[in-house]
Amino acid sequence: MGLTAVTQSFVLAAFLAFCRVGACFMLMPGLSSIRLPLQIRLFTAVAVTVGLLAFLWDKIYPFVxxxxxxxxxMIVSELLVGGLIGAxxxxxxxxxxxxxAGIAMLIGYGGAGGPAIEEPEPQAALAALISFSALLLLFALNFHHEVIRALISSYNVAPVNVFFSAQASLVDVTDTISEAFLLVLRLGSPFVAYAILVNLAIGFVNKLTPQIPIYxxxxxxxxxxxxxxxxxxxxxxxxxxxxxxxxxTLAR
Structure with missing residues (x-):
């Protein structure tokens, strides 16, 4: 009877770890792509869970x-914490x-949308090139290692025996959205300036010679x-x- 109880606790502890890891991998870029077969995503989450369970045993098993x-x-909380990290x-x-997509539109290259590489929705060719190149760069810089490190650190911030804090999570999401969009706005500012100047010049030319189809x-x-x-x-x-x-993203 004692052996059965220990085995049951072991399985439940592994399942709790899988809930946090699997929820994170379900939302993180790259591994959540529809281009990746579901079996590979599942086995990757199981493998990472098994690999991390030895390091997280003292933080999970006593609270089962x-x-x-x-x-x-606890399952709901683990899913929400892992989903927050992936989100x-x-x-x-x-x-x-x-x-x-904004850069493609600003330089006049965002007309008909083509097949995206990572997402199922149509996407401008230039936007697909930028997003896929950035994703490859993140994997080359071992961002998936940073995600796993964040999962390990999350047990210090959000222990298994403490339920998910919605207020703190909303603050983190809001700050992440604000900082991320301010960052990409700075990165795209040369194209914004280019679009303003070139369209202003074209407008002046059109006023000077209205009989020419300037567009x-x-x-x-x-x-x-x-x-x-x-x-x-x-x-x-x-x-x-x-x-x-x-x-x-992960420094929070």
Whole structure:
């Protein structure tokens, strides 16, 4: 009977760890993509859970309680904590995806949407290039290691025996959205300035020569100038985006 109780507690402790890890991986960029088969995502979450369980045993096992009135709220809390960590990284990538679509529109290259690489929704080719390049850069910089490190550290901030704090989580989400969108706005500011200047110049030319269809004549030059600016700006844009990932999302 004692052995059965120990085995049951072990399984429940592993399941609690899997709830936090699996919820995080379900929302984080890259691993949550529909391009990745569901079995691979599931086995990755199970493998990481098993690998981390030895380090998190003292923080999970002593608080396991088999009573449904206590264990069910613990499951809900673990899912919410893990989902919050994954959502932080997702919001950061969504901010860049938003700015990528804005850059494509500002330089006149955001007409018909094409198939996105990571997401199922149609996306402008330039926006897909920016978001996918940023995702590759984050993986090259081992951002998935930072996510796992954040999962381990989260047991100090949000222990298993303490229920999920909605107020503190909303504050973290709000701060992350604010900082992420301010960051990508600074990264996209050269394209905003370019769009304002070039459209202002085209408007003046159109006023001077209203008989010329200036839109159709100027569009190739606007796109060409925007792509040249993009060619010189993309290394700095991706570098600053990668540098701001940890302090904007996981440092909380």
């Amino acid at each position: 309680d088999t009573r449904p009135s206590i264990f069910v709220p 932080m990284t997702r919001l950061y990538m969504e901010a860049l995806r938003f700015m990528g 159709f004549i100027s569009l190739p030059f606007v796109i060409a100038g925007g792509l040249i600016l993009f060619y010189f700006a993309i290394p700095t844009l991706l570098s600053l985006f990668g540098d701001g990932f940890v302090e904007t």
